[in-house]
Amino acid sequence: MTQYLEFDFNIEPVEPWSEILMAELIELGFDSFTEKNNGILAYIQSDLFNEEALKIKSLLNHQEVKVSYTFKKMPNINWNEEWEKNFQPINVENKVLIRAEFHQPQGFEEEIIIQPKMSFGTGHHATTYLMIQQMLDMDFKGKKVLDMGCGTSVLAIYAGKKGASDILGIDIDEWAVENSRENAERNNISMRVELGTADQLDTTLYDIILANINRNILISDIPRYVKVLKPGGQLLLSGLCFFDEEDILQVCEGQKLRLHKKLQREEWISLLLSK
Known part of the structure; x- marks a missing residue:
């Protein structure tokens, strides 16, 4: 089973910098994020993590924002089950619904049914x-x-x-x-x-x-x-x-x-x- 790392980023101020940091982390291989009051939690496969690459990212050295982080190994649990518990359908302009198989049809013009094989899902929508x-x-x-x-x-x-x-x-x-x-x-x-x-x-x-x-x-x-x-x-x-x-x-x-x-x-x- 794939080993993941969880990063706890504290960001001051949070807005708009949390979204900007997520964009930078995606380039480094992070594949999912959870927002919290003072920052974000970010997840990456342990074999993809490069700490030196993270340290030189521009936002960690930006004068207008203060970013600090800690990280830990995640337990080996079934992350697909965790994804199913938390994934919400994506409603685009009340015309297209992106949903999983376990969601009920909602009568949209088009419904796209997906079942990601990622450990953590789609990250941001x-x-x-x-x-x-x-x-x-x-x-x-x-x-x-x-x-x-x-x-x-x-x-x-x-x-x-x-x-x-x-x-x-x-x-x-x-x-x-x-x-x-x-x-x-x-x-x-x-x-x-x-x-x-x-x-x-x-x-x-x-x-x-x-x-x-x-x-x-x-x-x-x-x-x-x-x-x-x-x-x-x-x-x-x-x-x-x-x-x-x-x-x-x-x-x-x-x-x-x-x-x-x-x-x-x-x-x-x-x-x-x-x-």
């Missing part, structure tokens, strides 16, 4: 919400779609429900590939899922590319996305905090992408661009 919110008004009928960093494949599945004809999900984690295939089957969506990164993209062109990842990966991979995006195609990005916007748009402008729509939820943003 704001970026998933933003991506689905953007997708509500997008045309997927007959489109060829690429979901980069697909995770549980919520986005790819929703694209399929909106009529996408050809869907590929790619993720760097083996659990995500297996989980995506199972979730696609749960939702009666036909899609392919591959293990890998943007480096393996070939000459196949896509109408729509979805990428809910993080700032550093997006900055590195946006040029690769543009190469496989059809003229007039759409690129939808999230996994970004509000302070990432300038850097991301600078890369996008360098690739001659045009910004069409920006949405923000809490400290997180999503950007819809076209080629």
Whole structure:
């Protein structure tokens, strides 16, 4: 059974810095968070933890906020059962419901059923919400779609429900590939899922590319996305905090992408661009 570490971060002041710290921790491999009055609890697999990398993160050395932490090993218990006790359905604009199999249907226009194989679940939902919110008004009928960093494949599945004809999900984690295939089957969506990164993209062109990842990966991979995006195609990005916007748009402008729509939820943003 996977050994996890629990980090207890005290943050002063808590707002808006707790969300910013979570964004930085995600880049280091932390996969779930719980808010508390004076900070957050954060969780990471022990074999992924790099204390030196944590110590140099910008927020731990920022003049406007004070961050301290302690950590401990977590007991080896069934975290999937713990996830089931705490996971709440995600309601996007009263139109799309993201729920687990053990939740009852609620009569939404679309319901996406997932069962993550992660030890702690999805961590935060704001970026998933933003991506689905953007997708509500997008045309997927007959489109060829690429979901980069697909995770549980919520986005790819929703694209399929909106009529996408050809869907590929790619993720760097083996659990995500297996989980995506199972979730696609749960939702009666036909899609392919591959293990890998943007480096393996070939000459196949896509109408729509979805990428809910993080700032550093997006900055590195946006040029690769543009190469496989059809003229007039759409690129939808999230996994970004509000302070990432300038850097991301600078890369996008360098690739001659045009910004069409920006949405923000809490400290997180999503950007819809076209080629």
